[in-house]
Amino acid sequence: MLKDGDLVAAAQEERFTRKKHDAGFPCHAIQYCLKEANITASQIDKVVFYEKPFVKFERLLETYLAFAPKGFTSFAKAMPVWIKDKLFQKSALIKELEATLAKDINWRERLLFSEHHLSHAASAFYPSPFESAAVLTLDGVGEWTTTSLAVGNGRDLQVIKEIHFPHSLGLLYSAFTYYTGFKVNSGEYKVMGLAPYGEPRFADLIREKLITVADDGSFQLDMSYFDYATGLTMTNKKFDALFGGPPRRSETEITQREMDLAASVQKVTEDIVIKIAKGIAKETGEKNLCLAGGVALNCVANGILLREKVFDNIWIQPAAGDAGGALGAAMATWYLHHKKEPVVSTERDGMKGAYLGPEFTDSEIEAELKACGAVYKKLSEEDLIDKVAAAIADQKAVGWMQGRMEFGPRALGGRSIIADPRSPMMQRQLNLKVKYRESFRPFAPSVLREDVNQWFEHDTDSPYMLLVAAVQNNKRRKITAQEKALLGIDKLNVPRSSVPAITHVDYSARIQTVHTDTNPRYHALISKFKEQTGCPLVVNTSFNVRGEPIVCTATDAFKCFMGTELDVLAVGDFLLLKEAQDKALKDSYEEHYELD
Numbered sequence: 001m002l003k004d005g006d007l008v009a010a011a012q013e014e015r016f017t018r019k020k021h022d023a024g025f026p027c028h029a030i031q032y033c034l035k036e037a038n039i040t041a042s043q044i045d046k047v048v049f050y051e052k053p054f055v056k057f058e059r060l061l062e063t064y065l066a067f068a069p070k071g072f073t074s075f076a077k078a079m080p081v082w083i084k085d086k087l088f089q090k091s092a093l094i095k096e097l098e099a100t101l102a103k104d105i106n107w108r109e110r111l112l113f114s115e116h117h118l119s120h121a122a123s124a125f126y127p128s129p130f131e132s133a134a135v136l137t138l139d140g141v142g143e144w145t146t147t148s149l150a151v152g153n154g155r156d157l158q159v160i161k162e163i164h165f166p167h168s169l170g171l172l173y174s175a176f177t178y179y180t181g182f183k184v185n186s187g188e189y190k191v192m193g194l195a196p197y198g199e200p201r202f203a204d205l206i207r208e209k210l211i212t213v214a215d216d217g218s219f220q221l222d223m224s225y226f227d228y229a230t231g232l233t234m235t236n237k238k239f240d241a242l243f244g245g246p247p248r249r250s251e252t253e254i255t256q257r258e259m260d261l262a263a264s265v266q267k268v269t270e271d272i273v274i275k276i277a278k279g280i281a282k283e284t285g286e287k288n289l290c291l292a293g294g295v296a297l298n299c300v301a302n303g304i305l306l307r308e309k310v311f312d313n314i315w316i317q318p319a320a321g322d323a324g325g326a327l328g329a330a331m332a333t334w335y336l337h338h339k340k341e342p343v344v345s346t347e348r349d350g351m352k353g354a355y356l357g358p359e360f361t362d363s364e365i366e367a368e369l370k371a372c373g374a375v376y377k378k379l380s381e382e383d384l385i386d387k388v389a390a391a392i393a394d395q396k397a398v399g400w401m402q403g404r405m406e407f408g409p410r411a412l413g414g415r416s417i418i419a420d421p422r423s424p425m426m427q428r429q430l431n432l433k434v435k436y437r438e439s440f441r442p443f444a445p446s447v448l449r450e451d452v453n454q455w456f457e458h459d460t461d462s463p464y465m466l467l468v469a470a471v472q473n474n475k476r477r478k479i480t481a482q483e484k485a486l487l488g489i490d491k492l493n494v495p496r497s498s499v500p501a502i503t504h505v506d507y508s509a510r511i512q513t514v515h516t517d518t519n520p521r522y523h524a525l526i527s528k529f530k531e532q533t534g535c536p537l538v539v540n541t542s543f544n545v546r547g548e549p550i551v552c553t554a555t556d557a558f559k560c561f562m563g564t565e566l567d568v569l570a571v572g573d574f575l576l577l578k579e580a581q582d583k584a585l586k587d588s589y590e591e592h593y594e595l596d
Helices: 027-037 053-066 072-086 089-100 116-125 169-179 188-197 203-210 237-242 256-284 299-308 323-337 362-372 381-393 426-434 449-455 488-493 520-533 554-563
Strands: 047-049 111-113 132-138 145-153 156-164 211-213 219-221 288-292 313-316 398-401 415-419 444-448 467-470 508-514 537-542 568-571 574-577
Touching: 027 089, 047 089, 047 323, 089 111, 111 323, 116 132, 116 145, 116 156, 116 288, 116 323, 132 256, 145 169, 145 256, 156 323, 169 188, 169 219, 169 256, 188 256, 188 299, 188 488, 203 211, 203 256, 211 256, 256 288, 256 299, 299 313, 299 467, 299 508, 362 554, 362 574, 381 398, 381 415, 381 520, 381 568, 381 574, 398 554, 415 426, 426 488, 426 537, 444 449, 444 520, 449 508, 508 520, 520 537, 554 568
Parallel strands: 047 111, 132 288, 288 313, 398 568, 444 508
Antiparallel strands: 132 145, 145 156, 211 219, 398 415, 415 537, 444 537, 467 508, 568 574
16 A cells, blocks of 8 residues: 555455465455555555456467467366456456445546566665666566566666566576475475575586576576476476486475585576676666565575675565565556656665554454463563563573564564574474474574674675575684584584574575664564673564464464464563463464465
8 A cells, every 4th residue: 555655554465364375355455454544445546456467368378379289288277267267357356346345436447457577676666765776576477577677767667678488587496496395486485495405516407408598697498398388387207307306295305305406496596696687787887776576585696696796785675576566566556657756765765664564552462362361461561571582591482473564475573483593402493393394494583783794794784684694703613524524404403603593504694684763672672682691683483383374463473372382472562471371272283274
C-alpha cells in the first residue's frame, strides 16, 4: 500500500493463512493494508498486478511449440489450468476484489498490470537511497525475461537489456536444487548453505557443458540437459549421465557429492553475477547498483560483489523475490504511470527497515495469550530486556515477537528466534530441536551497527541480512590438523571462532546490522546482552519451524513456542517461560507443516 508514494504497508498472504507460499488471492493481506492505511476501499486509486498474464501465456505456448512434440504431456496438464484460471486473470481479479473489498466499485477502471521484470526493477530502484543507478534483476523467469538491466534516474526507469527464457541463471540454480534433492522455489538457500562443505569440482563441467558465458556476462544454457521448458522435472537423463547418477531423493542422506555440486553451482553463479556487474558498470558508467529478483537473495554472491568494488554502492531489495514484485508494481504505477517526482528521503532508504507488517497492542496480545491458556507476566520494557538478555546468556532459546512484522523472507528482529552465538552447540540444537531442519543450515548474526567492523570484515550497513562477510581474524579459533582433515558435515562440529553458532565452515556469516532508528527495542536487547557478556551480537533465525511461514500473531507465536523446544517467549511486554506453561498444551508441532 502506497500513500502519496510513501510505503505504508506490505505483507504476504502466507503469514495470515499459515500456508507457506500461499498462491491464493491475497484477501487477508489486502484487508491488513487497508487497516494499516486507515482507509476504505473507495479510497484506493489503483490496484496493480505484478506481471502480464497474456504475455506469460504467449511464452508458454511458444515454448511448447518450439519443443514439440516433446512437451506434450506438460502442455496437456498446463493448458486447462491456464484456460480456466489464468488467461482470464483480469476477470478473476475483479471478481476477487469485489468479494474482498466492495461490489459497487468499478475495479476494471482501477486495475493495471505491470511487467514482471519492470516490477522487480522498480522494487529495487525506487526505495533505494540513490538518485540514479543501474538496476540488475535476476530470477527464474517472468513473462519471457530471466535477467534484465535497467537504468533509473529520478522518477525515470527504463529496461535497456534482457535475457529471455529458457536461458536463466535462476533456473540453472533451481535445476541443481532439484538434483541435490531439495524443493525448487524454496530450497535454493539450502544449496547456498551446503556449498561451503563441498569443493567446486564440477564447476568446469558446468561451464563446459551447461552454460556459455560471453565477455559481458550474458549467457546461454544448453537445453538438451534440462527438462524445465516442457517437462515435469528440472533435469533429464542426459544431466544425470553428466553428473554420475540420478537426483538425490528428498530427505535421504546428503553425501559429499551433493556438497560438491552445491559448491560448484554456487561458484559458477558468483562468477557470472560478477561478470554481469562488470559489464553493466562498463556499459552504463553508473556508480550505484540496485538488485532484485530471486537470485539477489544469494547473499554470498552479494558479499563478493560488494568486496570486488565493481560499484561504489549496492542496494538490494529485501523482498527480492516475487513478493517484492507487488511493491515494485505499485511504485512503477506511482512514478511511471502517474509521473510523480521522487521525494528525497532523510531515512536510510524507503523500506522502513522492512518492518511493514501488522503490529499488535498489549491489550490485543494479552487477549490472544489468555485465549491460548498461556501463563505470562507483563513487564516494563527495561525489565523485559534485562530478563531476555540474561536468558540468552544462559543458553536459552528465545522466541521474540516485537513491533511490526517483516516483509520478505528474512526475520529481522520483529519475528525472530534468538540465542547465544558463543555456544558451540547452539547451531545444531536450534536446527534439530527448534526448527526441525537439516543440521548443516547456518544461522545469521544480528550485530549492533556500531560494532560490526570489530567482529566482521565488513563496515557498511546490512539491515536486511543480504550480505555475507568473513569473521575477523582475531575472533577466529586456530583449527588443528585433525579438525582440518574432516570432510563434509563432520566439519560442522568444529568451533571456528569465539561466536561458533554463527560462523560458517568457511569463516563467513550472513550479517544483519541493527540500528537504533529502525528497531530500537531489538538494539536495546543486543546492547544489554553486550553489557552482560561483552558480545554485541546474537543468533537470529526466523520465528517458525521448517515448512511454516514466519509467525504473525501472538497466537502463532505461542503455538510455535509450545510445539518446539523454545525456552522463553517475549511478545510485546509479556514474558512467558516454558516451565510455567500447562504441559497439556504441548503439541507435536512439526507434523503440522509440509517439509520445505
